[in-house]
Amino acid sequence: MYVKINKPTEHNHNKGDCKNLIEYLEKEDIKELGQSKGFFNLNRDHISGLEAQTIIDGNKAKLGKKDSKFFHISINPSQKELEHIAMEVTGKRVRDYGVMTENEMARFDRALKDYTHNVMDGYARNFNRGLEGKDLVYVAKVETERKYDRFSKEVKHNRGVKKTGEGAYMCNSKGEVIQENMPKEGMQHHVHVVVSRKDATNKIKLSPFANARNAKNKLDGKEVQIGFDRKAFVGDTEKRFDEQFNYDRPFKHSFEYKHAMSYPYKGMIKQMAGQQITSAIGNPKQDLMRELGLENIEGFTAQTQQLFNIISKGIAPQKIVLDIEKKAVQKTLSL
Numbered sequence: 146m147y148v149k150i151n152k153p154t155e156h157n158h159n160k161g162d163c164k165n166l167i168e169y170l171e172k173e174d175i176k177e178l179g180q181s182k183g184f185f186n187l188n189r190d191h192i193s194g195l196e197a198q199t200i201i202d203g204n205k206a207k208l209g210k211k212d213s214k215f216f217h218i219s220i221n222p223s224q225k226e227l228e229h230i231a232m233e234v235t236g237k238r239v240r241d242y243g244v245m246t247e248n249e250m251a252r253f254d255r256a257l258k259d260y261t262h263n264v265m266d267g268y269a270r271n272f273n274r275g276l277e278g279k280d281l282v283y284v285a286k287v288e289t290e291r292k293y294d295r296f297s298k299e300v301k302h303n304r305g306v307k308k309t310g311e312g313a314y315m316c317n318s319k320g321e322v323i324q325e326n327m328p329k330e331g332m333q334h335h336v337h338v339v340v341s342r343k344d345a346t347n348k349i350k351l352s353p354f355a356n357a358r359n360a361k362n363k364l365d366g367k368e369v370q371i372g373f374d375r376k377a378f379v380g381d382t383e384k385r386f387d388e389q390f391n392y393d394r395p396f397k398h399s400f401e402y403k404h405a406m407s408y409p410y411k412g413m414i415k416q417m418a419g420q421q422i423t424s425a426i427g428n429p430k431q432d433l434m435r436e437l438g439l440e441n442i443e444g445f446t447a448q449t450q451q452l453f454n455i456i457s458k459g460i461a462p463q464k465i466v467l468d469i470e471k472k473a474v475q476k477t478l479s480l
Contacts, residue, residue, distance in 0.1 A: 220336040
C-alpha cells in the first residue's frame with residue numbers, strides 16, 4: 146500500500162482553481178465505449194468533472210490568493226492487495242479485472258470506494274480537531290491503468306539493449322517488448338482524491354503539510370494536539386486496509402518495516418546487526434550466514450545466537466529471521 150499526499154505540480158498547482166487537476170484526472174475517460182465513471186464522494190457516484198471542480202472550488206471562503214485551496218492524495222494498493230480485494234468480493238483468485246462479471250466488477254469498485262472513504266476518515270481524524278470523513282469536502286476518482294514511463298527498469302533495460310545490441314529484451318506475457326507508454330499488465334487500480342483545504346463548514350483550515358505535531362490548541366475546553374502527522378496517517382491507511390479486507394500483511398511488506406529500513410534508520414540497523422552478530426557468533430559463522438543470504442540479519446545478541454543454532458540444525462530460518470527483524474525495527478523506532 147502506497148498512500149501519498151502529493152506536492153503541487155503543473156497539474157495540481159493548488160493556489161487557484163482545481164480545473165487543471167480535474168482535467169488531468171479525466172485522462173482515462175476516453176475508453177473503449179467513450180464512457181466515464183466520473184468522480185465520487187461520500188454521498189454520490191457519477192459526479193462529472195465540471196461538478197467535481199465546482200464542489201472543490203466552491204469551498205474556499207476567506208482563503209487568500211497565496212493560500213493552498215486543495216490537496217491531492219493518491220491511494221495505490223499493490224497488485225497483491227488488489228488481488229486480495231478481488232478474492233474477498235468474488236470468492237476466487239482474479240488477476241485481471243477484465244475477466245470479472247459485471248456484478249463482480251461493481252462489488253470490486255464499491256469495495257475500493259469504501260476503502261477510499263475509510264482513508265479519508267483517517268485523514269480527517271489525523272488533524273486532531275474532532276473531525277471525521279463526513280466533515281471533509283472531497284471528490285475522488287478510480288483509475289484502472291498504469292503505463293511504463295521512461296524511468297521504469299524494463300524500459301531502461303530495453304533502451305540499453307537497443308543501443309548496445311547486447312542482452313535480451315524484457316517482454317510482457319504476450320511476448321511484446323516493453324516500451325515507454327505501454328500499459329502495465331495485471332490489476333492496476335488506484336485512486337486519486339482532491340480534498341478541499343476547508344472543512345464542510347467552510348470555517349476550518351486543514352493542511353496535511355502542517356507539521357506542528359507538538360502544538361496544542363483547545364477544543365471544547367480541552368487541550369488537544371494539532372498539526373498533521375503524515376507518517377501516522379500512512380501507517381493508519383495500511384491498518385485500515387488490513388482490517389477492512391481481512392488482509393494478513395507480511396511484516397516485511399508493512400509500512401513500519403519499510404520506514405525503519407529507510408534512511409536514516411537502515412544504516413543504524415545494519416551497524417547494530419553487524420556488531421552484535423560478530424560479538425555473538427564470530428566472523429567464520431558470518432560466512433555461513435552470508436552464503437545463506439542472511440548477512441544483514443537485523444538482530445540482537447540472544448536472538449542472533451538462536452538463529453545460528455537453528456541454521457546449524459538445518460531448520461528453515463525464515464520465521465525466526467522475521468521475528469528478529471520485527472524486534473529490531475521496533476527497537477529502532479523507539480530510539
